[in-house]
Amino acid sequence: QSYRVAILGATGAVGTELLTLLAERSFPLSGLKLLASAKSAGQRLPFQDEALPIEAVHDQAFDDVDIVLASAGGSVSKAWATKIVEAGAVMIDNSSAFRMDPTVPLVVPEVNPEAAAAHQGIIANPNCTTILMNVAVYPLHQVQPVRRIVAASYQSSSGAGARAMEELKNQAQAILNGQAPRPEIFPHPIAFNVFPHNSALNDLGYCEEEMKMVNETRKIFGVPDLRITATCVRVPVLRAHSEAVNLDFDAPFDVEQAREILGQAPGVKLVEDWKTNHFPMPIEASGQDAVLVGRIRQDISNPTGLELWLSGDQIRKGAALNAVQIAELLVQQNLIRSAKQPVSVQA
Numbered sequence: 001q002s003y004r005v006a007i008l009g010a011t012g013a014v015g016t017e018l019l020t021l022l023a024e025r026s027f028p029l030s031g032l033k034l035l036a037s038a039k040s041a042g043q044r045l046p047f048q049d050e051a052l053p054i055e056a057v058h059d060q061a062f063d064d065v066d067i068v069l070a071s072a073g074g075s076v077s078k079a080w081a082t083k084i085v086e087a088g089a090v091m092i093d094n095s096s097a098f099r100m101d102p103t104v105p106l107v108v109p110e111v112n113p114e115a116a117a118a119h120q121g122i123i124a125n126p127n128c129t130t131i132l133m134n135v136a137v138y139p140l141h142q143v144q145p146v147r148r149i150v151a152a153s154y155q156s157s158s159g160a161g162a163r164a165m166e167e168l169k170n171q172a173q174a175i176l177n178g179q180a181p182r183p184e185i186f187p188h189p190i191a192f193n194v195f196p197h198n199s200a201l202n203d204l205g206y207c208e209e210e211m212k213m214v215n216e217t218r219k220i221f222g223v224p225d226l227r228i229t230a231t232c233v234r235v236p237v238l239r240a241h242s243e244a245v246n247l248d249f250d251a252p253f254d255v256e257q258a259r260e261i262l263g264q265a266p267g268v269k270l271v272e273d274w275k276t277n278h279f280p281m282p283i284e285a286s287g288q289d290a291v292l293v294g295r296i297r298q299d300i301s302n303p304t305g306l307e308l309w310l311s312g313d314q315i316r317k318g319a320a321l322n323a324v325q326i327a328e329l330l331v332q333q334n335l336i337r338s339a340k341q342p343v344s345v346q347a
């Protein structure tokens, strides 16, 4: 069987990675449609040995589509969700629009693949920091339930989009040319700087990015009262996020056992050379599918605590790869149509 796929938001950093991954992973395509705003219509993007046209999204754009990979922001996902589902397609949405909707599965294929079966036309792709941390923590949680997670993220500029990656390069070049950073233009200068994630703050002093890690992890793990906190920081790195994660359990978690578990965990690559002090680095994680995990060690302040460090490609596993893996999961389990939708896949 093969399927008709549309990428909504094809010109963004994640959209172009989706295109790359569909080709790299030989997704069974019987059709591929690139959709974006009217201003991008007419451009072409390379796909295998063709140059596919970008079309402006419109009401009938989804009538001949089975799967929509959406990465054009929450407002665009919300605007087109009904049309997509009514057309009988399933939307795998990379925005935060539907992640906490109780009727929408929030899926990391290595963690909760079974959740996908409950979809009613929409499946949400978690936030990048959530995906990376959940891939690393869940294998340990399966052996001994984690009671508390304290996460600190070191997030690349790609999380703020392709333009932010250019800003990082341009700001760095300007500084190397002797020009001082200009806070009046960039209130959060990123070159040679870090800053607490500048998403909206709640009345507890947490930003949206931090609350995404908290709320999404609880939903994906299926532990609504999981004790979790996060501090999210933007760092001058191009496209891979890193995270320092502290885990607390009811009883001590043997470090060697944790290392053995993570060494075999799906989606994880153990990177630990204690002799050369070589551990996960964003520059090595970039372009890889795996979440690199290392520096696994006993928390010296807490006998039931464990510390680990990870790096993962924000655009790839943090967004586009996870979405394509969800699409592959739907294909493998014949879940392209929810119970409410007629079957119309290409034979």
Ligand code: 2RA
Binding pocket: 127, 128, 129, 155, 156, 158, 159, 160, 209
């Ligand atoms: C960020 N996770 O890094 C958000 C959006 N991808 O800013």
